[in-house]
Amino acid sequence: MIERTVTITNRLGLHARAAARLVRRAAQYTSTVHLVREDTGVQADGKSILSVLLLAAARGTRLTIRADGEDEMRAATELVELVEQGFGEEISDGVF
Amino acid sequence: MASSNNSASRDLKLQGIAASPGIALATVLRLDERGRHQFYYIDVSSAQVRREVRRLNDALDEARSQLKNIKVRLDEELGYEHSYILDAHLLMLEDKRLLAEIEHEITSRRVNAEWAVRSVMDRAISIYKQVEDAYLRERTSDLEDIATRLLTILSGHDQFNLSKLDQDVVIVAKNIWPSTVAELDFKHVLGFATTSGGLTSHSAIIARALGIPAVVGVTDLTRRARTGNQILIDGSSGEVILRPSKAVVRLYLKRREEEEKRTHKTRVTGSPGAAAEESTTLDGVQITLRANVELPGEIASLRRFGARGIGLYRSEFMFLNRLPDLPSEQEQYELYRSLAEASGEDGANIRVFDLGGDKLSLPGFEAEQNPALGLRAIRLSLISENIFKTQLRAILRANAAGRLRVVFPLISTINELREVKKIIAEVKSELTEAGVEHNGSLPMGVMIEVPAAALMVDLFARESDFLSIGTNDLIQYLLAVDRANGNVAHLYQPLHPAVLRTINWLSRAAREARVPIELCGEMAADPIQAIVLIGLGIRTLSLAPPSIPLVKRAVRSIECKAVASLMKDALKLGTATEVEDLLKRELPRQAPRFFSAPAMG
Numbered sequence: 001m002i003e004r005t006v007t008i009t010n011r012l013g014l015h016a017r018a019a020a021r022l023v024r025r026a027a028q029y030t031s032t033v034h035l036v037r038e039d040t041g042v043q044a045d046g047k048s049i050l051s052v053l054l055l056a057a058a059r060g061t062r063l064t065i066r067a068d069g070e071d072e073m074r075a076a077t078e079l080v081e082l083v084e085q086g087f088g089e090e091i092s093d094g095v096f
Numbered sequence: 097m098a099s100s101n102n103s104a105s106r107d108l109k110l111q112g113i114a115a116s117p118g119i120a121l122a123t124v125l126r127l128d129e130r131g132r133h134q135f136y137y138i139d140v141s142s143a144q145v146r147r148e149v150r151r152l153n154d155a156l157d158e159a160r161s162q163l164k165n166i167k168v169r170l171d172e173e174l175g176y177e178h179s180y181i182l183d184a185h186l187l188m189l190e191d192k193r194l195l196a197e198i199e200h201e202i203t204s205r206r207v208n209a210e211w212a213v214r215s216v217m218d219r220a221i222s223i224y225k226q227v228e229d230a231y232l233r234e235r236t237s238d239l240e241d242i243a244t245r246l247l248t249i250l251s252g253h254d255q256f257n258l259s260k261l262d263q264d265v266v267i268v269a270k271n272i273w274p275s276t277v278a279e280l281d282f283k284h285v286l287g288f289a290t291t292s293g294g295l296t297s298h299s300a301i302i303a304r305a306l307g308i309p310a311v312v313g314v315t316d317l318t319r320r321a322r323t324g325n326q327i328l329i330d331g332s333s334g335e336v337i338l339r340p341s342k343a344v345v346r347l348y349l350k351r352r353e354e355e356e357k358r359t360h361k362t363r364v365t366g367s368p369g370a371a372a373e374e375s376t377t378l379d380g381v382q383i384t385l386r387a388n389v390e391l392p393g394e395i396a397s398l399r400r401f402g403a404r405g406i407g408l409y410r411s412e413f414m415f416l417n418r419l420p421d422l423p424s425e426q427e428q429y430e431l432y433r434s435l436a437e438a439s440g441e442d443g444a445n446i447r448v449f450d451l452g453g454d455k456l457s458l459p460g461f462e463a464e465q466n467p468a469l470g471l472r473a474i475r476l477s478l479i480s481e482n483i484f485k486t487q488l489r490a491i492l493r494a495n496a497a498g499r500l501r502v503v504f505p506l507i508s509t510i511n512e513l514r515e516v517k518k519i520i521a522e523v524k525s526e527l528t529e530a531g532v533e534h535n536g537s538l539p540m541g542v543m544i545e546v547p548a549a550a551l552m553v554d555l556f557a558r559e560s561d562f563l564s565i566g567t568n569d570l571i572q573y574l575l576a577v578d579r580a581n582g583n584v585a586h587l588y589q590p591l592h593p594a595v596l597r598t599i600n601w602l603s604r605a606a607r608e609a610r611v612p613i614e615l616c617g618e619m620a621a622d623p624i625q626a627i628v629l630i631g632l633g634i635r636t637l638s639l640a641p642p643s644i645p646l647v648k649r650a651v652r653s654i655e656c657k658a659v660a661s662l663m664k665d666a667l668k669l670g671t672a673t674e675v676e677d678l679l680k681r682e683l684p685r686q687a688p689r690f691f692s693a694p695a696m697g
Contacts, residue, residue, distance in 0.1 A: 011482070016184045016235070017421050023187060048193040049184070050220060056229045 001068040002076045005038065010086035013058035018087040023049045025082055031069025033079065038062035046079070106341045112289065112314030113580065114334035115300035117643075119352040120266050120287035120309045121345060124325040124338075126318065127269035140206050148202045152209040155249040160189050162245070184235075188242055194220065210250050217243035266329055268321045287329050289336050291317050303331070304390075307642030311336050313580075371402030375648045381656040383630060385648055386442070386638040388616055392431065395438045397641045402648065405442025407638020408503070408564070408616040409435055411487070412449045422449075422456075422483060428490035436498025443499030445541065445564065445614070445638075446491055448477055448484070450505040456480070468572065473506035478515055488523045495535040502538055503564050508546040513559055516540070541614075545569035550598050557609035565602055565634075567617030571595055589672035590619045596632060596675065597667055603633035614638060623650035623690070624679060630656060631663035653690035662686070 010018060026033040026046040033046030037055055039062065044051040046065070057063060063083070067075035140148055167182045188194065194216070201212035221236045221243075266287045288303050293312040303310030309331030321327060321338055328337040328348055337344060375383050386407030387398050398406070411428075423431075435444045452472040453461045464470035477484040491502055504516055517540065527534045539561035544550050550570065557563060571590055572578060579588035589595070599615070606613035616638035619625040626637060626647045639647060662682055666675050683690075 012421055015421060020183055020187050045193055048191045049187040050191050050194055053232060053235060054223065054227065056227055056232055058229075 001066065002072045003064055003066045004076045004080045005062060005064050006080050006083045008057050008059055008061045008063065008083060011059060013061065014052060014055055016053065019049055019052045021087045022079070022082060023047060023052055025079060026075070029067065029069070029071050029075040031067045031072045031075045033075055034066045034068075036064040036066065038064060106339045107344050108320060108338040110314050110317055110320075110336045110338070112311040112317070112334045112336055113585075114330075114332055115293075115312045116288075116303035116308065116310035117332040118287070118307075118309035119328070119330050119332075119348055119355070121326070121328045121340070121348065122264040122266045122286045124268050124321045124323055124327045125265035126321060126323045127267055127272075140202075140208055142206065145203050145206055148207075148209045148212075149199055151250060152198060152202065152212070155209065155246050156189060156195065158249045159242070159245050160186060162249075163189065184238060185242055188238065210247055213243060213246050213250070266327050268317060268327065270318055287331065288312075289314055289317055289321075289327065289329050291315065304640055307640075371400060371645075373402070373648065373652070375402075375404075375651050377630070377651055377654050377656040379655045379657055381630075382635070383651045384636040385644050385651075386445075386614070386616075386636065387641045387644070388638050389435070389444075389641075392434065394641060395434060398438055401641040401644040403442075403641055403644055405439040405499075406435060406444035407614055407636065409444055409446045410450065411446055412451050422486075425486045425490045428487060429493050432491055432494035432500065433497050436494050436500050439498065441499065443501060445501045445503050447503045447505055447543065448474070448487055451476060456483075468578070474504045474512055474516065475506065477504075478512065478519075481519065484519065485523055488520055489527065489534075492520075492523060492527060492534040492536065492538060493532065495538055496533050500535075500538060501541060501562065503541040503543055505543045505566070506545055506569070507542045507556075508548045510552065510555060510559065513540075513542060513556065517559075543569075544602060545573065547574055547598075550574075550602060553602050553605045554609060557606055557611040560611065562612040562614065563602070563606055564638075565599065565613065565615040565617070567595075567599075567615060567619040570598065570617070571619075574598060590622075590625055591628065591672040591675040591679075593667065593669055593671070593675060596628065596663070599629065599634065600632045600663070600667060607633065612636070621647065623647050624683065626650055627654055627659055627683065627687075628663065628666070628675075628679070630654070631659035631666075633660070650687070650690050653687040655686065658686050 008014060012018065014022070023046065035044045035046050035052065035055060035057075036042070037057060042055060044055045046052065055061075055063075065076055065079050065083075067073075067079070069075075163182055163186050167186075170182065198209075198212050198216045201207065201216050202209060205212070207215075217239055221239050224232055224236045224239065227233060264284050264286050266289060267285055268289050270291050271293060272288055272290060285308065287309040289310070290312045291314055293300060300310055300312050309329055311329050311331055311334050314336050317336060325339055328340045328345065329335070330348065330351075337348075340348070375385050377383065384404050385402070386405050387394070387401070387403035388408045388410070389395065389398075389406050390410050390413040397403075432446060435446070438444075450473045452467050452470065453464070453476055456476070461471070471479075477487075488502075491500060494500060502520075504513065507513055520538070520540070524534070524536045528536075541562040541564050542549065542556050542560045543564050543566045544553060544556070545566040547570075549556060553563065567590065571588060571592075574594055575587060575589065575592060577584050577588045579585050603613055613634065614636040615629055615634045618639075619629060620637035621639040621643035623646050626639075627650055629637060630651070637647065662678070666678055669675050669678065
């Protein structure tokens with residue numbers, strides 16, 4: 001099992017679009033993926049959009065990403081990267 | 097009379113809000129069954145449990161493939177912005193936890209699939225309803241949409257395959273849902289009648305975009321209308337008549353025929369002849385008719401209706417479905433670019449986001465007592481600089497492909513205009529520094545909607561490239577009337593002399609300052625009111641594309657000089673009724689060709 005902590009940085013937090021990106025990515029790993037809110041301890045299944053949405057994680061929320069399984073290292077690293085990049089929101093924003 | 101025994105239930109007249117003009121007579125198709133689907137609790141034997149699980153899985157497959165098909169159609173017909181919500185729906189239908197829970201409900205409680213779906217979805221919905229986040233609470237409508245889709249499939253009702261209707265219908269529902277609109281077979285859907293919603297509701301907007309009649313806010317309608325009933329709706333008066341008698345049908349069909357006779361030549365919308373006709377008065381004054389555009393699907397209709405470019409692009413409309421998420425710069429750029437390309441030499445006016453703070457879930461934003469007077473439109477843009485700058489960057493970049501102009505809504509002081517200009521200058525120099533292709537010569541216009549701006553118009557004219565009168569809001573603020581409020585809707589009077597005097601003042605000030613002035617708003621789409629506006633000196637009108645042919649016909653049948661002198665008299669009158677009486681008396685004489693049939697209602 002591997003754990004990494006990240007801060008949600010994109011403007012809208014884990015709303016539908018970002019949650020969808022995260023869930024689609026998490027589904028690619030064989031490992032289980034869980035997200036835990038650092039402040040409230042509320043836990044979500046990273047492969048369930050309904051569960052992830054219920055975290056209601058706004059910008060600034062600290063989350064622990066917990067992956068457990070064969071590809072746990074890759075899962076944790078790539079998911080942290082996704083969150084840190086603001087779920088690609090800014091990337092698709094052209095040159096800036 | 098063969099049907100006299102039914103007469104008690106005939107001609108049930110209900111009043112709603114007129115949301116999109118025209119008269120439709122067809123069969124009711126009730127859609128609320130999707131929302132309040134009938135379902136039954138059935139105890140099943142252990143052998144049947146497996147059958148119920150299979151039914152559930154089949155229904156899930158079917159629902160997913162329906163959604164995928166809708167998404168494809170929606171992308172094609174209305175543009176990809178609308179399909180966003182369907183992505184979330186699809187992911188929910190793939191949500192393993194949710195599916196496992198429904199299956200568990202079937203096997204552990206030995207109930208039918210319908211009952212399991214309903215109870216698990218209800219639990220999920222109640223959890224979401226307790227969340228503090230307003231955005232998440234709204235996701236319950238997505239869950240409800242999924243639940244009803246599943247229940248519909250489970251009950252095997254084929255009649256809700258909306259894309260394959262075999263008869264003409266008027267849709268009767270509480271609301272027209274985003275995913276439902278996408279499914280509609282527009283050939284057979286003649287109109288909408290809904291119990292909720294106002295003029296800016298999704299149903300009303302779509303109906304206007306499609307050019308089909310709609311009445312919204314009809315209390316009690318879903319309780320009284322049954323699928324298969326005959327229904328008549330008048331989207332100009334807001335009347336809905338259930339099970340109309342032959343006499344009433346005759347009356348309305350006659351009214352429609354008269355309307356169609358008036359617009360005869362131009363209604364043939366496919367005819368390039370009508371679209372190519374000059375929009376010139378009898379005495380040779382050119383009136384420019386431009387298009388109001390809300391949905392990408394409408395861009396294609398510009399040429400068909402003979403619009404001279406886009407006078408008002410309501411940039412926020414395309415994204416209402418997915419708020420508070422806003423589109424990326426690239427996505428906006430592509431849209432604005434398609435507007436620039438479609439409008440060509442005639443150009444397009446892009447109104448920057450006209451949203452309220454509630455829509456964006458701003459941190460710390462509290463519900464306002466009086467949103468019409470609150471933090472919205474340019475006031476919001478000026479404090480959300482990132483959102484604003486992203487939009488401006490996209491517009492400046494897209495402007496390299498055509499002739500775009502930008503318009504700012506709800507400006508009330510010159511300071512706001514100056515601040516906006518400062519931000520635009522910043523964005524331009526950032527783009528230049530970064531070496532990004534753009535066209536910096538972007539004309540800037542002020543929407544005149546607030547009485548304060550109207551009174552200061554001479555000063556605004558000095559600092560803007562053009563002016564645009566937004567009559568819908570201007571009338572609301574001038575007369576202090578919310579027309580969606582049934583208690584005071586009768587006080588919303590576009591022909592109120594105060595409105596006419598204000599428009600007259602604006603057009604004179606613009607002329608003196610030699611600054612172009614345009615007008616958008618529903619007044620421009622009403623041929624009589626359009627004539628009034630021309631008489632007041634307005635030469636450029638922007639309106640919903642389907643209304644252009646009728647207004648053009650009115651333009652071609654009047655003499656500009658004569659209506660100008662008629663309006664001089666109107667400006668001295670005391671009430672809207674007196675103005676109307678004057679118009680009723682004089683216009684048929686002045687423009688017999690247009691008013692030949694029984695003239696005004």
